[in-house]
Amino acid sequence: MKRRDKNTRTRHVNHLSNKRLNDWMWAYLMIFPTTAGLFVFYIYPFFQSFFYSFTDLGSFGQYAWVGLQNYVRLVGDTEVWQALLNTVIYTVLSVPVGICLSILIAALLNSKIKGLGTYRTLYFLPAVTMPVAIAMVWRWLYNMDYGLINSILERFSIEGRAWVSDPKFALYSVIIVAIWSTVGYNMVIILAGMQQCSRTYYEAAEIDGAGTITKFFKITIPLITPTLFFVTVMSLIRAFQVFDTIYLMIERNSTALERTQSLVYLYYRNAFILHEKGYASANVMVLFVIILIITYIQFKSQNKWVHYE
Amino acid sequence: MGIKRNLLVFLVICVSIALIAGCGAGQKGTGSGTPENASEGTSKEPPITISYGLWDKSLQPIYRKIADEFEKAHSNITVNVDVSPWNEYWTKLEAAATGGTLPDVFWMNGPNIVRYAEANILMPIDDRLAKDNVDLTNYPQSLVKLYTVEEKNYTMPLFWDTSALWYNKEIFDNAGVPYPDDTWDFEKLKEVAAQLTDKSKDIYGIAAKMHNQGGYYNTILQAGGFIISEDRKTSGFDKPETIEGIKVWPDLINEGLSPTFQQMLDTSQTSLFESGKLAMIYDGSWMYPQYSKNDYLKDKLGITVMPKLKQRGGVLHGVGAAISAKTKNPDAAWKFLKFLGSQEANDIFAQEQGGLPAYLPSVDVFVEQETEKGYNVKAFLEQVEYATMYPCSKYTSKWQEQETKYLKRVWAGEMSAEEACKKIAEEMNRILATE
Numbered sequence: 001m002k003r004r005d006k007n008t009r010t011r012h013v014n015h016l017s018n019k020r021l022n023d024w025m026w027a028y029l030m031i032f033p034t035t036a037g038l039f040v041f042y043i044y045p046f047f048q049s050f051f052y053s054f055t056d057l058g059s060f061g062q063y064a065w066v067g068l069q070n071y072v073r074l075v076g077d078t079e080v081w082q083a084l085l086n087t088v089i090y091t092v093l094s095v096p097v098g099i100c101l102s103i104l105i106a107a108l109l110n111s112k113i114k115g116l117g118t119y120r121t122l123y124f125l126p127a128v129t130m131p132v133a134i135a136m137v138w139r140w141l142y143n144m145d146y147g148l149i150n151s152i153l154e155r156f157s158i159e160g161r162a163w164v165s166d167p168k169f170a171l172y173s174v175i176i177v178a179i180w181s182t183v184g185y186n187m188v189i190i191l192a193g194m195q196q197c198s199r200t201y202y203e204a205a206e207i208d209g210a211g212t213i214t215k216f217f218k219i220t221i222p223l224i225t226p227t228l229f230f231v232t233v234m235s236l237i238r239a240f241q242v243f244d245t246i247y248l249m250i251e252r253n254s255t256a257l258e259r260t261q262s263l264v265y266l267y268y269r270n271a272f273i274l275h276e277k278g279y280a281s282a283n284v285m286v287l288f289v290i291i292l293i294i295t296y297i298q299f300k301s302q303n304k305w306v307h308y309e
Numbered sequence: 310m311g312i313k314r315n316l317l318v319f320l321v322i323c324v325s326i327a328l329i330a331g332c333g334a335g336q337k338g339t340g341s342g343t344p345e346n347a348s349e350g351t352s353k354e355p356p357i358t359i360s361y362g363l364w365d366k367s368l369q370p371i372y373r374k375i376a377d378e379f380e381k382a383h384s385n386i387t388v389n390v391d392v393s394p395w396n397e398y399w400t401k402l403e404a405a406a407t408g409g410t411l412p413d414v415f416w417m418n419g420p421n422i423v424r425y426a427e428a429n430i431l432m433p434i435d436d437r438l439a440k441d442n443v444d445l446t447n448y449p450q451s452l453v454k455l456y457t458v459e460e461k462n463y464t465m466p467l468f469w470d471t472s473a474l475w476y477n478k479e480i481f482d483n484a485g486v487p488y489p490d491d492t493w494d495f496e497k498l499k500e501v502a503a504q505l506t507d508k509s510k511d512i513y514g515i516a517a518k519m520h521n522q523g524g525y526y527n528t529i530l531q532a533g534g535f536i537i538s539e540d541r542k543t544s545g546f547d548k549p550e551t552i553e554g555i556k557v558w559p560d561l562i563n564e565g566l567s568p569t570f571q572q573m574l575d576t577s578q579t580s581l582f583e584s585g586k587l588a589m590i591y592d593g594s595w596m597y598p599q600y601s602k603n604d605y606l607k608d609k610l611g612i613t614v615m616p617k618l619k620q621r622g623g624v625l626h627g628v629g630a631a632i633s634a635k636t637k638n639p640d641a642a643w644k645f646l647k648f649l650g651s652q653e654a655n656d657i658f659a660q661e662q663g664g665l666p667a668y669l670p671s672v673d674v675f676v677e678q679e680t681e682k683g684y685n686v687k688a689f690l691e692q693v694e695y696a697t698m699y700p701c702s703k704y705t706s707k708w709q710e711q712e713t714k715y716l717k718r719v720w721a722g723e724m725s726a727e728e729a730c731k732k733i734a735e736e737m738n739r740i741l742a743t744e
Contacts, residue, residue: 060428061407144575162571251574253519253713255721272400274707
């Protein structure tokens with residue numbers, strides 16, 4: 001009796017491992033293209049940048065080992081600190097405002113109103129529009145002498161400003177464009193999260209006499225926290241890595257550049273305009289560490305506010 | 310459920326739109342003319358495709374035409390003319406040089422030649438010039454010298470440029486003011502600019518654009534200053550004459566004769582000039598194809614020499630074409646380069662209003678033809694006599710970045726010219742010491 005039992009079990013295990021091997025093979029085959037891309041375009045370059053941050057890599061790939069010199073220089077470089085401050089202001093303003101607006105719009109578009117499809121399309125359009133086109137249109141809107149914004153202000157007798165060329169306003173002008181162009185994308189993800197919410201909670205709440213506002217804060221928000229968590233993590237990372245809007249909207253010889261350039265923009269300038277790729281690599285390592293710490297904190301704190309059903 | 314499905318359908322549509330947009334862009338990028346039956350024909354040689362990289366979009370059609378002529382004579386060679394905008398050209402070129410994907414033939418300029426030549430990115434052409442008996446005496450010698458690094462020549466001169474004073478005749482006529490001429494000095498310029506500035510119509514007399522070759526490098530020389538010493542070891546920015554030459558520009562803004570620095574960042578000098586908002590501008594002769602072909606400007610465009618400060622002066626620069634040291638088709642690339650320097654190509658360049666061709670006999674073709682149309686292009690030439698070569702060293706772009714960093718504050722009115730120039734000189738000397 002005992003022996004037979006053992007026998008069947010081994011056969012069973014053998015059978016399983018064969019099947020499993022087969023499954024694994026297929027699974028690995030399926031994820032191979034993505035993994036390969038990840039290694040070639042992300043992981044390998046990351047280690048390469050890490051290595052180069054200890055070298056004086058300049059033009060055309062020639063370098064020598066310089067140890068910690070780049071990092072020492074970085075600590076005393078006011079441009080790096082200013083760029084860090086710009087990036088933090090950009091993130092702190094664009095992410096919370098952007099997510100709050102996305103939740104609000106998603107909630108509005110989750111109800112039954114006329115022209116729902118049209119609204120959803122309109123809000124999502126910026127997400128599928130080329131950043132270059134977005135930046136160009138906004139630059140026209142912001143134009144000091146011929147822009148729409150200033151000509152509207154003029155009707156109310158308010159003096160217009162150089163929204164993207166004045167160091168006092170440029171960063172905020174860029175933040176507005178950033179919020180405008182990411183709201184649609186986040187809205188769609190949050191909307192999908194809202195549609196997962198079971199009707200029964202709402203019905204029960206209605207019986208208890210809950211109003212729209214109460215339902216929104218007591219049911220909808222807690223239920224979509226997993227979605228919000230995802231959106232927050234991704235938005236923060238994306239905000240810290242901002243480059244294109246600044247590159248496209250701020251002229252290279254504008255006095256507003258120092259007050260708007262992000263760490264990634266500074267990296268681009270050091271690496272590709274000033275030919276100091278080694279030092280530039282050290283710049284992005286700082287960014288990497290910051291993003292790593294913030295994402296770690298977010299994951300650690302998620303059980304305090306994220307409710308998985 | 311219904312809403313969910315709608316959402317899904319909507320997402321799919323969005324993604325499809327994005328994909329279609331992406332494909333459209335991709336096709337546009339790769340579309341380039343290949344001659345029909347390139348492999349057939351009389352030539353037995355295998356078909357070769359070479360690429361030609363440049364940064365000036367308004368010269369692209371002219372070089373396409375020149376490449377067409379070249380292809381007619383060499384049926385097995387196809388030339389792709391690739392334009393990258395100026396702001397991206399050097400970034401892309403450096404990445405391509407590092408990655409080994411350079412165009413076979415590409416444009417080179419003064420600020421970058423030493424860096425590229427010393428890194429062995431470019432092919433020296435002296436041997437090939439000698440072998441094919443190509444004589445460069447008929448080209449501006451200062452250009453040949455500019456691209457000669459450690460006794461080796463790396464480029465075929467293509468065209469050269471000086472800056473000039475450009476004006477809108479209509480604005481002068483409307484105000485009843487005589488056109489600028491070669492008797493002018495900077496004081497006269499300011500006087501007339503004040504007469505022509507009409508803020509009710511948003512018209513300014515002059516634009517104080519912050520540009521080196523097309524602006525303050527010229528006034529620095531006219532004030533008796535210099536940018537870099539002859540031995541390329543010290544900066545001239547802390548010389549009082551240099552500061553004098555810089556100061557004249559922010560003064561134009563402060564006196565209300567020019568749009569402010571911020572206004573010109575939002576709407577470029579070129580756009581303002583092309584829409585009749587500026588009476589006069591300083592700009593390089595490389596803008597000639599654009600301005601002389603502009604529908605609004607072409608019948609009101611005037612050109613004259615730059616007004617003098619203490620003396621006459623200006624910077625001279627020219628673009629040369631180089632061959633990549635790692636090209637797979639050195640012979641075909643050389644044949645094309647040789648053709649770019651030929652009288653035939655230079656004549657096409659002249660006839661198509663490209664600017665001042667490097668082959669000197671073709672310059673006459675250009676001057677004669679354009680003077681007949683009423684454009685005083687002789688002004689570009691007259692200034693060559695007293696012009697100084699464009700200042701450069703090995704790491705030109707590094708100290709030019711410092712220049713921009715401080716001078717923009719002067720233009721914006723946040724810093725005095727004296728303070729900025731002192732800072733630039735310090736930084737520039739530090740950089741020059743590392744070369």
